Amino acid sequence: MNGSHRMSKRITILDLAKRLNTTPSTISRALRDHPGVSKSLREAAKSLARELNYQPNSVASGLRKGKSYTIGIVVPHINRDFFSNVISGIEDIASDNGYKVMICQSHDNEEKEKQYINTLVSARVDGIIVSLGMNTEDCSHFEQVLNARIPLIFFDRVCEQMDVSRILNDDTEGSFKAVSHMIEMGYKRIAYFSGPEYLNVYRDRKNGYLKALQNNSIEVDKAIIVHHDLTQETGWKAAEKLMKMRNRPDAIFSSSDFAALGALLYLRENNVRIPEEVGIAGFSNEKFTSLVNPALTTVDQHSNEIGTFCAKQFLEEVELNNENYVPRKIILNPRLIIRESTKRIKE
Amino acid sequence: MNGSHRMSKRITILDLAKRLNTTPSTISRALRDHPGVSKSLREAAKSLARELNYQPNSVASGLRKGKSYTIGIVVPHINRDFFSNVISGIEDIASDNGYKVMICQSHDNEEKEKQYINTLVSARVDGIIVSLGMNTEDCSHFEQVLNARIPLIFFDRVCEQMDVSRILNDDTEGSFKAVSHMIEMGYKRIAYFSGPEYLNVYRDRKNGYLKALQNNSIEVDKAIIVHHDLTQETGWKAAEKLMKMRNRPDAIFSSSDFAALGALLYLRENNVRIPEEVGIAGFSNEKFTSLVNPALTTVDQHSNEIGTFCAKQFLEEVELNNENYVPRKIILNPRLIIRESTKRIKE
DNA sequence: ATGAAAGCGCTAACAT
DNA sequence: ATGTTAGCGCTTTCAT
Numbered sequence: 001m002n003g004s005h006r007m008s009k010r011i012t013i014l015d016l017a018k019r020l021n022t023t024p025s026t027i028s029r030a031l032r033d034h035p036g037v038s039k040s041l042r043e044a045a046k047s048l049a050r051e052l053n054y055q056p057n058s059v060a061s062g063l064r065k066g067k068s069y070t071i072g073i074v075v076p077h078i079n080r081d082f083f084s085n086v087i088s089g090i091e092d093i094a095s096d097n098g099y100k101v102m103i104c105q106s107h108d109n110e111e112k113e114k115q116y117i118n119t120l121v122s123a124r125v126d127g128i129i130v131s132l133g134m135n136t137e138d139c140s141h142f143e144q145v146l147n148a149r150i151p152l153i154f155f156d157r158v159c160e161q162m163d164v165s166r167i168l169n170d171d172t173e174g175s176f177k178a179v180s181h182m183i184e185m186g187y188k189r190i191a192y193f194s195g196p197e198y199l200n201v202y203r204d205r206k207n208g209y210l211k212a213l214q215n216n217s218i219e220v221d222k223a224i225i226v227h228h229d230l231t232q233e234t235g236w237k238a239a240e241k242l243m244k245m246r247n248r249p250d251a252i253f254s255s256s257d258f259a260a261l262g263a264l265l266y267l268r269e270n271n272v273r274i275p276e277e278v279g280i281a282g283f284s285n286e287k288f289t290s291l292v293n294p295a296l297t298t299v300d301q302h303s304n305e306i307g308t309f310c311a312k313q314f315l316e317e318v319e320l321n322n323e324n325y326v327p328r329k330i331i332l333n334p335r336l337i338i339r340e341s342t343k344r345i346k347e
Numbered sequence: 348m349n350g351s352h353r354m355s356k357r358i359t360i361l362d363l364a365k366r367l368n369t370t371p372s373t374i375s376r377a378l379r380d381h382p383g384v385s386k387s388l389r390e391a392a393k394s395l396a397r398e399l400n401y402q403p404n405s406v407a408s409g410l411r412k413g414k415s416y417t418i419g420i421v422v423p424h425i426n427r428d429f430f431s432n433v434i435s436g437i438e439d440i441a442s443d444n445g446y447k448v449m450i451c452q453s454h455d456n457e458e459k460e461k462q463y464i465n466t467l468v469s470a471r472v473d474g475i476i477v478s479l480g481m482n483t484e485d486c487s488h489f490e491q492v493l494n495a496r497i498p499l500i501f502f503d504r505v506c507e508q509m510d511v512s513r514i515l516n517d518d519t520e521g522s523f524k525a526v527s528h529m530i531e532m533g534y535k536r537i538a539y540f541s542g543p544e545y546l547n548v549y550r551d552r553k554n555g556y557l558k559a560l561q562n563n564s565i566e567v568d569k570a571i572i573v574h575h576d577l578t579q580e581t582g583w584k585a586a587e588k589l590m591k592m593r594n595r596p597d598a599i600f601s602s603s604d605f606a607a608l609g610a611l612l613y614l615r616e617n618n619v620r621i622p623e624e625v626g627i628a629g630f631s632n633e634k635f636t637s638l639v640n641p642a643l644t645t646v647d648q649h650s651n652e653i654g655t656f657c658a659k660q661f662l663e664e665v666e667l668n669n670e671n672y673v674p675r676k677i678i679l680n681p682r683l684i685i686r687e688s689t690k691r692i693k694e
Numbered sequence: 695a696t697g698a699a700a701g702c703g704c705t706a707a708c709a710t
Numbered sequence: 711a712t713g714t715t716a717g718c719g720c721t722t723t724c725a726t
Contacts, residue, residue: 010495012719023697028721036695053494058469059410060719063702068406078450079431087425091452095459100466103425103450105438112442119447122405147400148357261638291608293640359703370713375705383711407703410718698725709714 011054020044031056062124071101071314072120072128076108076157081286082303083131086155089307090129097315099126108134114141121148127314132157134229137198151317155306157199165317165328167309171201174299174334175208176215178281179253181297181336183216185344187251187279191224191242193235193259205255205283224249228259235262243272250278251342257282257289257298264292264341279342294340302332358401367391378403409471418448418661419467419475423455423504428633429650430478433502436654437476444662446473455481461488468495474661479504481576484545498664502653504546512664512675514656518548521646521681522555523562525628526600528644528683530563532691534598534626538571538589540582540606552602552630571596575606582609590619597625598689604629604636604645611639611688626689641687649679 013027020027022041030037030045048054062068071094075083087103094101102125106113113133120128121144128145131154139159145152146164155167182190192209195202206225213220224242228234235254239262242249254260260282264274272278274294281297282289289296309330317325360374367374369388377384377392395401409415418441422430434450441448449472453460460480467475468491475492478501486506492499493511502514529537539556542549553572560567571589575581582601586609589596601607607629611621619625621641629636632647656677664672 010719014719024720025698025722026696028719029696032721038695041695053491055465055468055491055495057410057471057719058466059406059415059471060702061721063404063406063410063704063718064720064722066702077431078425078434079428081426084424084426084431088452088454100451100463104447105435107435115442116447118402119405121402124404124406144400144402148402288635288638291635292638357703361703371703372705372714373712375703376712379705385711388711404703407718408705410702410720411704411706413718696726698723700721700723702720704718705716707714707716710712 010057011049011052012057013054015052016045016048016054019048066124068124068126069099070123070125071099071311072104072116072123072125073101074104074106074113074116074120074128074130076106076131076133078103078105080284082156082284082301085303086131086307086310089304089309090311091307093308093311093315097311106133106136110136110138117141117145121145121150125150126318127151127153129153129155129310129314131155132159132199134195134199137196151314153310153313153317155310156301157201160200163327165313165330167306167313167330167332168200169301169306169332169334171204171334172208172211174283174301174336175205175253175255176212177208177334177336178283178297178299179209179212180215181338182251182253182279182281182342183212183218185275185279185342187342187344188218189221189224189247189249190218190251190253190279191226191249193230193238193252193254193256193263194225194227195230195255196227202255209253230254230256230259232258232262232265235259236266237262239263239266243267243270243278252278252280254280254282257284257286257296260296260298261288261292264296268293275340275342275344279344281342285337289337290339297339297342298337300335300337302334305332357404358396358399359404360401362399363392363395363401366395413471415471415473416446417470417472418446418658419451419463419470419472420448421451421453421460421463421467421475421477423453423478423480425450425452427631429503429631429648432650433478433654433657436651436656437658438654440655440658440662444658453480453483457483457485464488464492468492468497471495472497473665474498474500476500476502476657476661478502479506479546481542481546484543498661500657500660500664502657503648504548507547510674512660512677514653514660514677514679515547516648516653516679516681518551518681519555519558521630521648521683522552522600522602523559524555524681524683525630525644525646526556526559527562528685529598529600529626529628529689530559530565532622532626532689534689534691535565536568536571536594536596537565537598537600537626538573538596540577540585540599540601540603540610541572541574542577542602543574549602556600577601577603577606579605579609579612582606583613584609586610586613590614590617590625599625599627601627601629604631604633604643607643607645608635608639611643615640622687622689622691626691628689632684636684637686644686644689645684647682647684649681652679 285300628644636643
């Protein structure tokens with residue numbers, strides 16, 4: 001069609017070898033600075049490579065070496081500050097050590113999560129770092145990762161029955177701090193938004209809530225403990241329901257910032273004054289929590305540190321060739337961030 | 348160490364073949380439902396594969412087929428709603444068509460961007476979709492993508508000199524709408540936050556701003572056109588500078604929501620009333636713009652559609668085997684979203 | 695210091 | 711319907 005169009009075949013080490021009257025093995029060594037290659041050849045190879053725009057085929061080298069220098073990451077959503085900060089933390093350490101990352105979003109969909117795990121195993125990544133989707137109840141799709149002897153690390157939402165390393169916050173403690181603070185602020189009837197209890201984080205956060213109530217001799221009222229999928233929409237609806245109760249709560253603690261946001265917007269739209277009439281707090285320290293009006297009290301989860309811990313754990317496990325290592329559980333202490341939404345004048 | 352530990356070598360089609368007294372090629376065909384494989388063998392192969400937990404090695408098959416069924420995506424930041432929505436749009440179409448995506452963040456760093464492009468080319472991805480980093484002035488690192496005959500598609504921030512497909516908003520129009528609206532609202536002296544002008548988006552947005560002023564016979568004052576890197580911090584500082592001018596502006600239009608946010612926070616902290624004293628608008632419709640107080644007028648960029656267009660364009664180009672296709676330029680019409688931050692009572 | 699040869703796991707062309 | 715063979719591009723012994 002277009003005769004002048006570059007019809008370049010992809011350059012391989014064989015091409016380089018031919019041009020320099022030598023062999024692929026020598027070129028391979030030369031390009032990677034192996035000892036025992038004459039300086040002249042090394043330089044010739046490199047400059048020719050540059051000249052011809054040679055790009056090593058990492059698929060081929062990966063196949064040969066059985067190593068891809070890639071870490072697979074599977075998270076529910078990349079557009080949440082918590083997850084994207086964890087990812088940045090992983091990237092920093094990974095790239096310092098010659099690894100790249102492949103990021104996958106499960107969209108909280110178990111099927112998608114399975115597919116991505118399959119893909120990553122098939123792609124022979126060197127390690128997989130995961131935070132479970134909201135709907136993942138069954139963890140059997142992770143067995144193959146172990147079978148393939150690929151280091152597997154969970155953070156935040158983990159498969160508890162699996163004997164692998166995990167990086168977590170002390171979620172119970174996080175909730176406990178938040179609810180204790182609300183009680184101190186004079187709130188007497190604190191509703192709770194929970195997620196599915198088969199996930200550690202939601203079970204633990206709920207326990208923290210219960211513990212704080214108990215600690216202050218406040219009776220638990222199941223009528224104001226709501227389980228849902230913790231989106232902004234369901235948060236809104238849950239708030240509506242709660243506010244229409246004849247014995248309505250004077251505060252809401254949500255195990256997700258997004259649901260807290262929904263609730264906050266409902267309250268605002270309905271002229272319920274925050275924090276005077278109703279207090280509200282969330283979990284995760286998403287960026288928007290500091291921006292809404294009133295600013296939302298929340299629990300910071302050290303997202304970036306979690307990422308660096310994940311990456312370091314991975315490095316240690318590949319180092320050990322995935323043998324003789326003992327799965328490790330790292331637990332961070334979350335930090336309560338008190339903002340306007342709970343600053344009621346103490347009684 | 349642990350004698351009972353599964354020492355499973357990774358299963359290959361050769362292993363399956365041996366067990367079924369047949370050959371790798373037959374197994375390969377059987378597993379992929381090729382016509383001309385007996386039903387019995389097909390079923391036997393599949394059930395054995397499941398039993399032994401066989402995972403196809405996509406590295407090997409990729410090497411052989413010269414195809415990875417992977418699309419590489421390079422964006423400045425994944426934690427911006429604009430980019431993560433584009434990515435979701437790409438993913439939807441891609442996964443419907445058997446492709447997976449590999450997401451990379453350049454962090455607005457040209458060096459990182461180069462490295463990721465190298466990595467993706469080396470990984471022999473089937474296509475690359477990019478939005479340039481804020482600091483990328485030189486596009487030479489994309490030449491190798493063309494040399495490798497890998498379909499390359501830009502969106503939003505593009506390399507203009509390259510003859511490849513691009514999906515864009517009409518940025519000039521977006522700015523024009525926003526600034527025209529502000530003028531209608533009675534603002535007379537509208538400051539402007541711009542990014543580097545070697546990037547199409549910032550140049551075009553600025554042109555839209557200039558056009559709107561001109562259209563209303565408002566003289567351009569270079570003193571209130573500020574160039575910076577459009578982060579929240581610099582937005583804050585720029586607002587401070589502007590507000591301290593003796594002839595201070597009565598509005599700010601920012602070509603980034605983040606810088607607009609910084610400005611908004613500065614104004615709030617300094618008790619400048621928005622929109623009465625100073626109006627403010629941003630660009631991109633980030634989620635937080637609807638949440639801040641007052642809610643921020645902004646320009647929506649159809650992020651999700653951009654993603655689907657990118658993916659569809661990619662599919663078309665691979666289909667055509669990267670030959671005989673004419674690079675296409677798709678331009679969407681951005682949508683002005685008017686919120687509190689510019690709703691001044693019209694004079 | 696360099697080369698020859700084998701092979702990573704899979705697929706496809708070419709038998710039969 | 712199945713087998714044989716060759717090869718994708720690279721790396722790594724094992725020679726020399």
